[in-house]
Amino acid sequence: MHSDHHYENLIARYLNGECTEQEYKELLAWAGEDPVNRKTFLEIKDTWDAIPGGDLSIEKQLVSFYRDQLERRAKTRISYWKQAVAIAAVLAIGLVSGILVTQQKGVVPASETLFEVPLGSRSAMTLSDGSKVKLNSGSELAWFTDGKSSRREVRLSGEAYFEVNSDPGTPFLVHTNDFTVEVTGTSFNICTYGDNPFSSATLAEGSISLQFAGSDKKIDMKPGDHLRYDRDKRTYRIAAADVESEIAWKDGEFLFRNIAFSELVKRLERWYDVKISFKGEDLNSFTYTGRFKNQETIWQVLDALKLTTPIDYRRITFREFEITYRSS
Amino acid sequence: MSAFETIFRNYYRQLFYYALKFVENDDDAHNLVQDVFTQVYEKQLYNKEESDLRPYLYTSVRNSALNFIKHRKVIAMHEVEALIKLKEMEREMLASGEKSLIEKETYEKIHQAIDELPDVQKEVVLLSRFEGLRNKEIAEKLDVPVRTVETRLFRALATLRQKLTKQAFFVLMFGRFPVQTH
Structure with missing residues (x-):
């Protein structure tokens, strides 16, 4: 049996988004077993909510309001889907639950369904043809539907893992800025973030054919193939994939092998929705291999990094970190 | 500053945090509050007495949030289930008409x-x-x-x-x- 003190601390951690998954369960069990506990929890949470937080610009919201008013008049909005994830505080540590929700925004029949996943979150969904898609942080997936036809076509920016239901009669198309992937039924990962210098496709099972934008040539990929397209040089390379680490994110894991410091930083930024700057010695000469489950906080990750690399870190603003090289 | 902007500046923050008690993410909370302000703007409710407007704003946010929650189609749910349940607990309380401090206090x-x-x-x-x-x-x-x-x-x-x-x-x-x- 724990003392009340223990639960007071647990609630304080909950409010600041610092609970581990186990602690959430513990808190839920405690609040669920007794109405008095529940009341304590809800009252304290309510009080916390009533204190205005820091990071919210009203002026920005006002601008966005006026822009929306203009858009509302300019065009009839198509209906679109919105995606909801865990509480703001929770976003900070990357503990996330993805729930897809719908929101009607007009009367015109849907022509494009948009799924968005904010930074710091991941989400899973099932498309109307039964295909499953997992979306990584900061990704967008548009799903075209035109009423009756069985067209299977999506547009992706960001990173997604697809498990496409087999339907040889209706190919499943994934469009990205760099290429289009055509499949009948298979599992594969596509990574095509706008701010990356590359985009890539990794095939886990089945077969896909990939066609670069503005080209007629189709490239057929086999299971285990990893295609990486260099956006600057406009070249691509196919190599044997490390499929496990490419797609670990879909199971809420952060797994990486031999990646450069800059790439690690970029992934952490998306995963935890933070900004990380680094300076000093050429940190890029370090490569990283590691595995995190998503219950670690960004602090724990940075602490772990500190053990293996001569760095220091400090928080600059609300969601910004600076990493500096520590010369020995 | 127009009457509308005064109301917007005075209430946006509270209403946002209030909406966040029902929905899981910031974007949805912003959308809900923005929609309520669209009503205020289009129906020119900003000319109302503040004593009438204030309860209107909270009730609108609560109703549209509950409506939003009810009509969303949960397609997939994974990870941190306990967290979702804690949130549901809170939502249930607010849906019962219990007032939050945000609503009651300035x-x-x-x-x-x-x-x-x-x-x-x-x-x-x-x-x-x-x-x-x-x-x-x-x-x-x-x-x-x-x-x-x-x-x-x-x-x-x-x-x-x-x-x-x-x-x-x-x-x-x-x-x-x-x-x-x-």
């Missing part, structure tokens, strides 16, 4: 109550809520154990609650919540 009163807290408690409230620091960071800053920070934060909130609520009791909710056993 920011002036809340600020005043914070001001009156003992210094050690005020400090952790300001650092965690206003400055957004983690409990761990606060502990480092004040050079006390994290546990102490957590305890102070809890105590501070309990004190605030008492100060702000004359009738400091929620209607106790009956009915069982699903409790995770493992």
Whole structure:
């Protein structure tokens, strides 16, 4: 049996988004077993909510309001889907639950369904043809539907893992800025973030054919193939994939092998929705291999990094970190 | 400044935090509040007396949030189920008509109550809520154990609650919540 003190601390951690998954369960069990506990929890949470937080610009919201008013008049909005994830505080540590929700925004029949996943979150969904898609942080997936036809076509920016239901009669198309992937039924990962210098496709099972934008040539990929397209040089390379680490994110894991410091930083930024700057010695000469489950906080990750690399870190603003090289 | 903008500036923040008690993410909370302000704008409700407008704003946010929750289609749910259930617990309370402090109190009163807290408690409230620091960071800053920070934060909130609520009791909710056993 724990003392009340223990639960007071647990609630304080909950409010600041610092609970581990186990602690959430513990808190839920405690609040669920007794109405008095529940009341304590809800009252304290309510009080916390009533204190205005820091990071919210009203002026920005006002601008966005006026822009929306203009858009509302300019065009009839198509209906679109919105995606909801865990509480703001929770976003900070990357503990996330993805729930897809719908929101009607007009009367015109849907022509494009948009799924968005904010930074710091991941989400899973099932498309109307039964295909499953997992979306990584900061990704967008548009799903075209035109009423009756069985067209299977999506547009992706960001990173997604697809498990496409087999339907040889209706190919499943994934469009990205760099290429289009055509499949009948298979599992594969596509990574095509706008701010990356590359985009890539990794095939886990089945077969896909990939066609670069503005080209007629189709490239057929086999299971285990990893295609990486260099956006600057406009070249691509196919190599044997490390499929496990490419797609670990879909199971809420952060797994990486031999990646450069800059790439690690970029992934952490998306995963935890933070900004990380680094300076000093050429940190890029370090490569990283590691595995995190998503219950670690960004602090724990940075602490772990500190053990293996001569760095220091400090928080600059609300969601910004600076990493500096520590010369020995 | 137009009457509309005054209302917007005065209420946006409270309504946003209020909406966030129902929905899971910031974007949805912003959308809900923005939609309520669209109504205010289009129907020119900003000319109403504030004593009528204030309850209208909260009720609208609550109703559209509950409506939003009800009509969303949960396609997939994964990870941190306990967290979702804790949230449901809270939503159920608000749906029962229980009023939140955000709705009942003005920011002036809340600020005043914070001001009156003992210094050690005020400090952790300001650092965690206003400055957004983690409990761990606060502990480092004040050079006390994290546990102490957590305890102070809890105590501070309990004190605030008492100060702000004359009738400091929620209607106790009956009915069982699903409790995770493992």
